[in-house]
Amino acid sequence: MNARIKSKLPAIALFLMAALALGQGTRITPPKNNYKPADDVKVGREAAAQVSREMPLLSENGEVDNYVERVGANVVAAIAPEYTHPEFRYEFSVVNASDINAFALPGGPMFVNRGMIEAAHSEGEMAGVMAHELSHVVLRHGTAQATKAGSPGVQLGALGGAILGAIIGGNAGEIVSQGTQLGLGTYMLKFSREYETQADVLGAQTMARAGYDPNDLARMFETIEKQGSAGGPEFLSDHPNPGNRYQRISEEARRLTVAPGRRSNQTAEFSQIQASLRRMAPAPTSSEIARSKNTGGGNSRPANNDSPVRSNVEPPSNRYRTFEGDWPFKLSIPDNWQEFGDRSSVTFAPDGAYGTQQGQSVFTHGVIAGVISNASSTDLRTASDQYVSGVLQGNTYLQATGNYQRVRLDGRDALRRRLSGNSPVTNRGEIVDVYTALIGGGQLFYLVEVVPGNAQGQYRTAFDDIARSVRFTY
Secondary structure: OOOOOOOEEEEOOOOOOHHHOOOOOOOOOOOOOOHHHHHHHHHHHHHHHHHHHOOEOOOOOOOHHHHHHHHHHHHHOOOOHHOOOOEEEEEEEEEOOOOOOOEEEEOOOOEEEEEHHHHOOHHHHHHHHHHHHHHHHHHHHHHHHHHHHHOOOOHHHHHHHHHHHHHHHOHHHOOEEEEOOOOOOOOOOOHHHHHHHHHHHHHHHHHHHHHHOHHHHHHHHHHHHHOOOOOOOHHHHOOOOOHHHHHHHHHHOOOOOOOOOOOOOOOHHHHHHHHHHHHOOOOHHHHHHHHHHHHHOOOOOOOOOEEOOOOOOOOOOOEEEEEEOOEEEEEEEEEEEEEEEOEEEEEEEOOOOOOEOOEEEEOEEEEEEEEEOOOOOOHHHHHHHHHHHHHHHOOOOEEEEEEEEEEEEOHHHHHEEEEEEEOOOOOOEEEEEEEEEOOOEEEEEEEEEEHHHHHHHHHHHHHHHHHHHOOOOO
């Protein structure tokens, strides 16, 4: 296969495994999801196109590419019919990176690092990772987690970058735009442990239907742990151990019957593929790939047209202008702040406080305002807890400080919660104040104020003025 993704497999695959391939496995109920399957396809396709541009695909070895496609097709064909989505299209590509990693994007695109293939002891172990990843896809965990968190950056317009950064994670995230709305870190850095258990169980079931020993999935997790770097295996950083992973997979395997006549004893071809990879030049690490992107292969100019934030940012003006866009609110902001809007929120920041570094959006001073439709609860405290939880999940350096404070926004009951931590962008302490209020139509309004701790005094008056100026138009 050339550098472009070429395999396009329908979710209703070319053939279905016999029903006897499965015993009575555990029934998995997909989590609540406010997005349509077509949304998964859209954001996954957009993210996959970016991965293909930014990461080195293994184009010179068609033997390896075609082999991974065949294994992927077998695994897709084994997905139980009740979990398939006709809209999904499964694409398989090999990334020429030595890190032990693999990731699948919503709607079906999947990327397997060369390092993952080289680390596996059998085709079954490699297929186990693919089955686990595809389980996240068919259970729609990416958009379900966005639904659950109700956090900045989870509206459809920003989902692609957010999910992409979350699933890739680690060093690979340095070379892919991560699309975070706050610019404070990566939203949805990990799948939840609940979703990991679901993917382990459904992955084991899919392996049995495809003719693999489901215990190969548990063995591959052990392989990843043993061969991971001192800093921890990259794959497991985004796929945390639910706590009883190996026992749970083994229990599920005992409930299943492995389909006969499949690829479980195809060790010769797998050994041939590994030998083919060993004859190639060593693959770079994701960090090395990122550095080559950032230097432009020797060019000192920043990669991806970076516009880094500055350390010296102009204080907010004491003159204000009214922002009144296509939103159910309006507010006044300092007239020396710019606005950066999308479908999910609008950010206001002074010159030099909003930019990109290594392809990632960064944001150090200013405010974000937005509305979450279909809020998780009609109780303000519950909806606010879920929103703040999403912010903390996506920006792991932050911690909540103290309890909620009751405030008023445009005469409505509202809550304010302070978060703080050491910003990875500025390497300084950072203060984040989050305001939330329920407005008409089951919507949660949020206003997030961000500033380095040593500049808080300069911004306090402006932040207070902005909060007082909020007017709801719904």
